[in-house]
Amino acid sequence: MVHSQEMAKVRMENADLKAQLYGTKSDSLGRVTKSTSLRSRPKSSVVAEFRQTSSTRPTMHSVQSEPTGAELPDFATQTAMSMEEKLQREKAEENEKASKTASTVMDQLRQFLQSNYFDAIISCVLFANVMFLAFQLQMEGSRVGYDIDYYPTKNPNDSAWPGMVEVLQVIENIFTVIFSLDVLVRIVCLHCSFWKSAMNWIDFIVVTLTIGTLVLDTSSLPLDPIFLRLLRLGKLARAFRMIILSGKLESFGLLLKCVVASVTMLGYATGVLIFVQCVCGMIISTLVSRYLEDPAIDKEARRYVFQYWGTFSRTFLTMFEVLFANWAPACRSLTDYVSEWFTVVFVGYRCVVGFALLNVVNSVFVSQTLKIADSDEEYLIKVRARNEAQYRKKLHALFLAADTTDDGFLTIEEFMQLLENPQLQLWLSQLQLEYHDLVELFGMIDSGDGRIDWKEFMDGAVRLKGQAKSMDVFRLETKVDSIMKSVASLHFPFPRRGNQQMAD
Secondary structure, three states, X not given: OHXXXXXXXXXXXXXXXXXXXXXXXXXXXXXXXEXXXXXXXXXXXXXXXXXXXXXXXXXXXXXXXXXXXXXXXXXXXXXXXXXXXXXXXXXXXXXXXXXXXXXXXXXXXXXXXXXXXXXXXXXXXXXXXXXXXXXXXXXHHHHHHHHOOOOOOOOOOOOOHHHXXXXXXXXXXXXXXXXXXXXXXHHHHHHHHHXXXXXXXXXXXXXXXXXXXXXXXXXXXXXXXXXXXXXXXXXXXXXXXXXXXXXXXXXXXXXXXXXXXXXXXXXXXHHHHHHHHHHHHHHHHHHHHHHHHOOOOOHHHHHHXXXXXXXXXXXXXXXXXXXXXXXXXXXXXXXXXXXXXXXXXXXXXXXXXXXXXXXXXXXHHHHHHHHHHHHOHXXXXXHHHHHHHHHHHHHHHHHHHHOOOOOOEEEHHHHHHHHHOHHHHHHHHHOOOOHHHHHHHHHHHOOOOOEEEHHXXXXXXXXXXXXXXXXXXXXXXXXXXXXXXXXXXXXXXXXXXHXXXXXX
């Protein structure tokens, strides 16, 4: 009896705790009504109160088996534990969601930094920077020209020059900030992969030199202005990045590949030209040395000849002028002052080296370029896709011109009018389609209703373009062999007429 009363008391306490937890209570008639006494309180205080209450009252297990001393968690404790687990689970889910969001944003930013869109933006900024450097050099050179009275007039911007210098400095600082942020963001997002590219190293070095130049300009250290100008020249290295980014274009990329592939050939050709120039220059310099050493000849004449042929360095430079540049003054200096027999020497040199050797070198470079272009699979795939798209576009225009009813189908009557129209026949010849091929094409494509749609016409016309491929011939031979084997395996109930005649 006592045991049943204690059990009923525990159940009543659990029911009261449950009512407090869920905001309900029972009246005298057993009806359940909502209560908001604990709804508005924080969850932590409710959980603490549940734990305190559950620890001060006896449990069902303790009433039933007091000697063991084991206590099972009652309803309030289980509810508190479940609420704690739920809060921890929600917190873990929020942290996981935040980490996924951060990783997703980082991945998207990394993809954007490696995309063609970002490369296009950087190319535009690099182009603007190169134009700014050219304008800055133009303004500084003009300033020097006016200072040394090279120009006949005074500097019209003399009064505005200090303000112009400040504006140029501000623009230069803006470009420095942009490129510094570019390098910093790529280092943070790309991590170790940033340092695997040589172009990224150049960007990092250029940004470092630019920041160092700005720091040295603002400092009071006694530095040589030439040293600062050499540091500023490092900014021109960004132009190489623009070339690399432009290499992603189809034509420019092919040009860069051809140039890179021709480096070895260029080295050999340059070595041959240097050797020929050295030998020819030393021969001419040896022939002219007697003239330069003769004291009986006018010193002004010898000085004029010495400008072109006096030393090996002057002779070497003059030989390249004769080969590539203005060769007449160098030749006239010998034919007019030394001997007219040098006319034969220079004419022979121009014919052999300037015409034959250079043309051979040019032809080698052209053949190397064509070989690279023919072996570039990526370029060939793009060209083939572009040609196929243009061909399909022309076919669609031909189909629309032949479809006089504008219903999206070609009937046999419209098809025959297509073949009789001279202008459309010209289109067919440009598309490499013949008259009898199209007649057979309509018969093969037609499903029996006497008309064909655009997709059927395009697929059939594309297959008719050009000569038969080896795969088409092989497929045809395979089908013919299969048909012949099927025919040979047939068993006729009666002897063939030819065999019967042979038997007779």
